[in-house]
Amino acid sequence: MMWLLFCSCLLLLMQAGFMCLESGLVRSKNSSNVVMKNLVDLTIAFLFYGLFGFGLMFYSTNSFIGSFHPVFNGLDHKIVVFFLFQAMFCATAITLVSGAVAERMSFLGYIAISIVVSGFIYPIVGNWIWGGHIIHESSTGWLAKLGFYDYAGATVVHSVAGWVALAAMLIIGPRIGRFGEGGGPINTSSITLSAIGTLLIWVGWLGFNGGSLLRFDASVATIILNTLLGGTSGMFSAILLTYCLYRKALVIPLINGGLVGLVTITGSANILLPYQAIIFGMLAGPIVIPINALLNKYKIDDVIGVVPVHLAGGIFATIAAGFVVPLADEQSRLGAISVQFIGVVAVALFTFGASYLVMLIINKIVSLRVSAEDEIMGLNISEHNLLATNADMISQLSENIKTGDVLSKIAVDTSSESFEVAKRYNEIVDMFDGLNSTKQEALENAVYHASHDSLTSLLNRYALNKALEKEHILAKQFDEACCIALIDIDRFKSVNDTYGHDVGDKAIQHVASILSRRASLSDIVARAGGEEFCIIMPKTTLEEGASRIEKLRKQLELLPLVGEDYHIQMTISAGVALMDASSTTGHTMKYADNALYAAKEAGRNRIVVHTENSQSSRPR
Structure with missing residues (x-):
């Protein structure tokens, strides 16, 4: 149990990693909103997954859905540790949705969707694949009985998050300025912060895959080695592809290539040989680029690449697991792959269909998308009233332009990062004030000559x-x-x-x-x-x-x-x-x-x- 508790702590680092990754990939005017959503993930995962989801997932008397069994009733310490571990899985699934629809989804709308995902959608899929055995081994989910294999959540966590994110993106739509006339790629705020977040995610992933064994023995070393080999192989193949396509190494495909390699290993990390982990990672790394191109073609705006990395990677990992999973009695390799395919389709139909329907209903009650004005202003201000010094300075400049008083000085905190910019601007204002009469005369002269013949x-x-x-x-x-x-x-x-x-x-x-x-x-x-x-x-x-x-x-x-x-x-x-x-x-x-x-x-x-x-x- 100590190993599982330690891995739960590593998973908390994964949550911090996704916070940094997403914050770096959005514009600075929305970074605090990303932080808020990642923090609320933990709140929802522990409260609502504990209240509803954990029971639905693991306390089951049938093969399709569990029962209402809140985890806060003084359970056995082993179940408490198991809950902590699983709650972190649930938080990971929720936070991926946040990243996909960043910069335009309302905070209340995100909370509503997170409650539904953590309390119902995620646990039901988890019950089909992992659930029920806390009561009795015979009460395992229907996909598990078919022989469906998902070691650490390639489908349960990553594909579920991907399908929910895709439904949310289709309903909410792309960011303003991303597509259409004059649209294009939107700049990130800090690739360095995203890279730091990626490393934290890698550390957390060791707990993700290492802890899913639910015990600590000699095989944990191989699982962790497979995890690292899959991620590094994914990065290597991704960087090779970017060189072939663009003649240069691109940072975001490199980051996502490593992450999709990790996702691919997640489905079968405990049964892979190291060379197989390398093959899986090498095959998965390039997936990101064509899937991302497909999303752009259909104007689906995925800010952090949830669909290319986690949905496509989760599907690939699930199907690939069918090629290496130990065969049951009288089961053929084709049969094992077919079971994996059935699981992919079943999870897709239920998760995408249920989340899409629920979001349509929620959107009637609580708008899932912020207004265009709030989106342009930035969610830090519109959703959380966090006025950054840059935003304050821009707001004052915009007001000056609106009123026509372009020679008014602006005021910002002298200890802020914007003070030097404001100081230089005010010096320019002083200079123009000193030359005002000359400038006015020159302006009038220019206007005259622009409309009169010089001869x-x-x-x-x-x-x-x-x-x-x-x-x-x-x-x-x-x-x-x-x-x-x-x-x-x-x-x-x-x-x-x-x-x-x-x-x-x-x-x-x-x-x-x-x-x-x-x-x-x-x-x-x-x-x-x-x-x-x-x-x-x-x-x-x-x-x-x-x-x-x-x-x-x-x-x-x-x-x-x-x-x-x-x-x-x-x-x-x-x-x-x-x-x-x-x-x-x-x-x-x-x-x-x-x-x-x-x-x-x-x-x-x-x-x-x-x-x-x-x-x-x-x-x-």
Whole structure:
């Protein structure tokens, strides 16, 4: 009994190992939630497994289910030690479910599922395979009577946990951002912590397999050797496969390769020869990668790899045990393998079916998934009110962005890890405050130049397009038309060729100045590009617009461009079109451009109006 008690303590290390493994594989905003769930596993395993599960599993008068027999009734010390050992097995099964649905499952939902698994689902499967013999050897479970073999829980613990986890993942769904548009792998918080957890799990596994013999004798050494050989062989084959596939060694496949090797040995560790343990581990290690790819294909989000490691590994271990289990009288090897297969199917149907149905019911009462807002915030805060300093800092920054007060300082605990980051940020805020007036002036200057032409100071093409869109919206909203005029300097190329580009620029500035100064106050004047200008005339009919542009043309004709050695007569051609609620800015600009082209073709120094009734344009 002392050996079994010692192995129970080793299994407690396994619980700590899974806590570290899961905490490292999730984001830091959810790590405390993982810790809470692993701690509550022990509570549920000892209370509810002790109250309901242990009796259902081992106090049986039939081959299918045990009886209500709470373990807290002053039992024989041997049964107490046996209960401690089995309760740790139950806690392991529960915690695996936690890891699969980490980062999005509600704490209350997880407690509810854990109670059902530890109190009913896990014990019933355990009864079929291990149970009943505390009352009498003849009351063993129906699978055990068929000859089903599971030495230390490849099916009872690992496959059961895997089937429950799969049902939970299908009901709850993947994490936000894991799949779909813009989705992808989600970063872990600490591979180092996960590796430490893995080593603790390995230590606990020695108690898992070593204690399942229920006695201490010479064979324990072989069992422990087989356990280590299976795990290391699984890691070796997994790392070989990652090199073949990715040309580099990947940490998580290495971790999971070792764990699936341990799972594979669990089904038959006491009957394997060391070389067989190596073969089992080598075959199991690569399982993880294709199963994980299959889950990704169907968008099933398994955070720590429960299905590839524990479900697939448990099934493989169970079937593989059929190849080495001692044969009963008149039993063939095929018969032994068939019994193992029957057990796999029976456990799958019951565990997955029962857990899926129970979770659907629980989900109607207690939501199994947290809200999207809580998931994004992190379960540390939303589920346990644990505000980490990083989260506090991010919260303050988010509030500043939301209110637009981006130059407010943030405050964090001076002894926290975030203090240096906050301090540097506040120094930047101080710097911007000192340069605020200069920055504001530079900003206004940048905004001006982004919307105005540098040569003429008129609106540029970008601002013109924005103005056209705004006027079109107003035209549709208030059913008020506006006039658009496209204006082009006549024979501008000749000016450039004769007098040079400097004089050409002055010619553009000359025309721009006249148009902007002599247009109506409500008109919007812009340089459309090159020697071309555009005037938007809001709330103006086609006839009124044409008349105003004609007036501008005549005024410009009377105002030549004069310099020290040049006197240039400037004229313009223009096309005028109407934009109303039924037209678009693009069509209106095209009509005005067509009219401008017609004015040029008709001899220049004139305007042409685009008429709506006929798609032609008429000169004025």
